[in-house]
Amino acid sequence: MRAAPTILHLDMDAFYASVEQASKPSLRGKAVIVGGLGPRGVVATASYEARRFGVHSAMPMAQARRLCPNGACLIPRFSLYRAVSDVVMALLRELSPLVEPLSLDEAFVDLEAGGTAFDAESALETGQRLRADILAATGLNASVGLAGSKMLAKVASEEAKPDGLLLIEPGTERALLAPMSVRTLPGVGPATGEHLRRAGITTVGELAEAGEDELVRMVGRSHGVGLYRMALGLDDRPVVAERDAKSVSVEDTFDVDLHDRVRIRNEVQRLADRCVHRLRDSGHSGRTIVLKVRRYDFSTLTRSETLRGPTDDPAVVREAAARLLEAVDTTGGVRLLGVGVTGLADYTQEDLFAQSMAAEAAAEAAAAGEGGAVEPAGAAEAAGTGGAGGSGGPAGPGGPAEAPERAEPSDEPEPARERRWAAGSDVRHAVYGPGWVQGSGVGRVTVRFERPGSPPGRVRTFRVDDPELEPSDPLPLVGESAAGEPAAGGPVPEEG
């Protein structure tokens, strides 16, 4: 039986760069590169204008600047992207309760489950209407793929880019896939692609011809079976609306390799605090603490430790991370450090301890004579840092277990007192109003004063410590604040 093409895959075109272009009128139709601006930054997204110069995501920013010297390089503004993403996801949820977000700019929707489409014709109609609604609500273009499975719907949206819609008719899948590169299939990255290429397999058709046994022999059971099915166009994975997080982690790459062991220890403590902050924000605790170290030569190693029970206590995570660091040789230098927590739960050993105390109290009050069923010993031990015994960790003498005071400012404007102005960040001037930082250096900062609904604005330069200039929040792309005008329909494709 052939499935109706009612799985929809939505992909916002060059999302971060398109949001920047919609938000900064002077950048429309220009090459825009969003990513880390430090010496080790990489490109997160490039506008289609920048892609014409060979710039693509994951490319080192320095290389992108060489390829596209006139492109606007901007830091990501995740709070704005999240806000725009929320608008888009809300439109998807109007179509169906089964919406599976993959990232801020991508999602699957099961249209049939929402009763919004049941065949090719109704699916096409829904897809077109969705694209129009997204354009009206955000000013951005989106590409839509429609097919009978997630894999094919994703292939379809990829083919539809930019700003298009494609439906794969049931029965045409194999012929469509056959000439495509194996890299088209989800799960085939550089390593598997090269592995297959060495075996003479470069297209999906050749993959299907190789047969399941051969693929299992080449890439292992799980991957081989999956690849073979995908090559035949078979994919019965359902659209899953709710996915539980499995881990929480934070990591930092340093502009310069760290050599000083004390500094490395301090950074690990700082990362542990940030990680716990994120963990608590997500309402989780976790049992396994993971330390990640990338050395000067880019070799990466991880060390992990599993506690007796889940925790969200910063002191416990800090101490575990410190113990793990003791087992790592950092001579030669460290370029990245990370701390993560896996084995997530939505309770902590401390909760269990509290529960058991409550149960005991209740039992005593009832004077029933039955003992409490919950054993608190392990809880107390885990809460008091598993290393209390002879593990020889740096375990401080019971530091306060309070939440880390450090706010996580990754996508917030820099505090004014630091007077550092990252390219692309939002500012407001007491006289000239809202604008964005076009560049800064030698004690000066250049600001372009424009807003989403306005025509391209003028540029002015100030001293970096100008008291009238302040960091500010992003303005909405479409809405009341844009001088009453709706935002223009996303990037204007013209030769730059």
Added chain:
DNA sequence: TCTGGGGTCCTCACCCTC
């Protein structure tokens, strides 16, 4: 001036218990 950050999933080795 090479190579981010935040994830998921899989495989393999090793140890322990039954």
Added chain:
DNA sequence: TCTGGAGGGTGAGGACCC
């Protein structure tokens, strides 16, 4: 009492995705 295999938990690393 010793041995061997199965299976689960843990730790480490790799591949992949956006």
